[in-house]
Amino acid sequence: MTTAQGLDADGFIAREGSLARMPAPFAPVVGAARERIAGAFGPDRLHSAYLYGSIPRGTAVPGVSDLDLLLALHHEPTAADRADADALEAALDAEFAQVDGVGVLLFGTRTLLSELERHDLGWFVACLCTPLLGADLAARLPRYRPTSLLARETNGDLALALPRWRERAAAATTDAELRALTRTVTRRVVRTGFTLVMPRWGGWTSDLTASAEAFAAYYPEHADRMRLAAATARTRAADRDVLTMLVDDLGPWLAAEYTAVHGEKAPRS
Structure with missing residues (x-):
């Protein structure tokens, strides 16, 4: 059950x-x-x-x-x-x-x-x-609970992705390229927003709408932008304005808040 x-x-x-x-x-x-x-x-x-x-x-x-x-x-x-x-x-x-x-x-x-x-x-x-x-x-493998350790190791490296996304956004010249990048960024940001609050929320979901709402309950001042990210991910839109907002605004704030709450993910080679 x-x-x-x-x-x-x-x-x-x-x-x-x-x-x-x-x-x-x-x-x-x-x-x-x-x-x-x-x-x-x-x-x-x-x-x-x-x-x-x-x-x-x-x-x-x-x-x-x-x-x-x-x-x-x-x-x-x-x-x-x-x-x-x-x-x-x-x-x-x-x-x-x-x-x-x-x-x-x-x-x-x-x-x-x-x-x-x-x-x-x-x-x-x-x-x-x-x-x-x-x-x-x-x-x-062990069984897992929605802990801060799990949050840190799943999404505690968002800051490393932001420069790569900026480079890809600058280089994107077609709708297909922009759509693929927007999908990657929106899904990752929403899931990072969810795992930020996952230990407090006390459970797991992969549903993007539910993830955005769980985040909104703890960070209402950022709720609208997270909901927009979830909606854009679901529609697979090629939206450069949303992409720019996530990479240059919400993303950096989210990465800093994540590190403050859960710490940085263990480095990979």
Whole structure:
């Protein structure tokens, strides 16, 4: 049983997705992904595969939502692995009109199970990913509560992303580039706003509207801009004004407040 706050009966974050929640139109896409992942990577390379995002949460919209996959490899990913993943993305995206984009994340099991990633990628696999192929790594990971440590390690590095986003915004010349960047920025800012207040809110949600409202309850002076970010993320608009506001105004404030409340994320090499 999962509570309205996304927790199980013991107060741990419940795994949010399942194949049983998948909307029927996406079943052929997921079935094809399962078969092609197994064929492309094989048991020598692939430890396990996972589905995450709106499809296993049951909120995906045909023709609008994307297909998000994570592959855990026995070894750290190589250039050849990335090339095979890119080919898989392109083939699925071209064949199935139900999805608007396919993304495949690649990680080695050693990284996913490492102490450094325990409260970031490890939590992501255990709580936000739905098993698709192979032995579930969640069995080798702890259960998680909505703590300040989890907040710090998931989104405590927003300040590092801001300069990169500014560079991409300055270089964007097409609507497609601007739309992709706006989607990245809006989703990241809303989720960072939510995890900022997550320990006080006392639960977990991936819903962008609910995330913005949880943030608004604790920071009403910034509520309108966070709601705008959530709305823009949902509509996938290419809005340079919203992008500029987030990168140059709300984002820097949010990064500073986050560090003051939770500290900085442990550095990655």
